[in-house]
Amino acid sequence: MTLRELVEQNRTRRKFDQSKSIPAGDLVELVDMARFVPTGMNKQPLKYLVTTDPEQCAQIFPLLGWAGYLKDWAGPDEGQRPTGYIVIVLDKEIAETPGCDHGIAAQTIMLGAVEKGLGGCIIATVNRGKLGRIFNLPGRFEILLVLALGIPAQEVVVEPLPSDGSIKYWTGEDGRHHVPKRGLDEVLLARYPEE
Missing domain, CATH: 3.40.109.10 (NADH Oxidase)
Incomplete structure (x- = not known):
């Protein structure tokens, strides 16, 4: 792995x-x-x-x-x-x-x-x-x-933030645990050299 x-x-x-x-x-x-x-x-x-x-x-x-x-x-x-x-x-x-x-x-x-x-x-x-x-x-x-x-x-499911931007994790009716994560475009502030 x-x-x-x-x-x-x-x-x-x-x-x-x-x-x-x-x-x-x-x-x-x-x-x-x-x-x-x-x-x-x-x-x-x-x-x-x-x-x-x-x-x-x-x-x-x-x-x-x-x-x-x-x-x-x-x-x-x-x-x-x-x-x-x-x-x-x-x-x-x-x-x-x-x-x-x-x-x-x-x-x-x-x-x-x-x-x-x-x-x-x-x-x-x-x-x-x-x-x-x-x-x-x-x-x-x-x-x-x-x-x-x-x-x-x-089971834990990682997914993009919802449209309201909430970072709160939650458990669905099916028992799966959902965890919103920010995308790379949101956490990467700068990149040098820029493309």
Whole structure:
């Protein structure tokens, strides 16, 4: 699979086949890959928590916000929930802020997940206090993002923005999730030399 194919297939997934577990080793491999990404000043301040334990996954699930535009949806139902999580954490003894390191790491992990046949959702709306207590996380660590992972159980359709320009994603009656994306002509401001 080419990098472009991985990027195009790397859609936010919010429904999973909960009957299919993920080997914890797969998530560890994804973290091992992420440790090679560039970091600001090469400080490498990110740390990771990995779990595929069903009991821990059940504790983590209600601590997450799932889809801001889907106001009447509290997240995936039982049977469609993630079967693994990677929590990206900042070690504040190494750096006070993560810069953009956690974004680079999260996207790298998600691309690797797609390559493994997984799907996921990068979540920043997190009850950090409660999540930290689940893992007995010392105060020097700040939870940045949670990556919810599993075997995808929902089709995601990428389509052009509608005529009203709305960027809001939505789920159709057929269960497919629709994500409007701006076209290249809208995001490319200049090109030199011009044709």
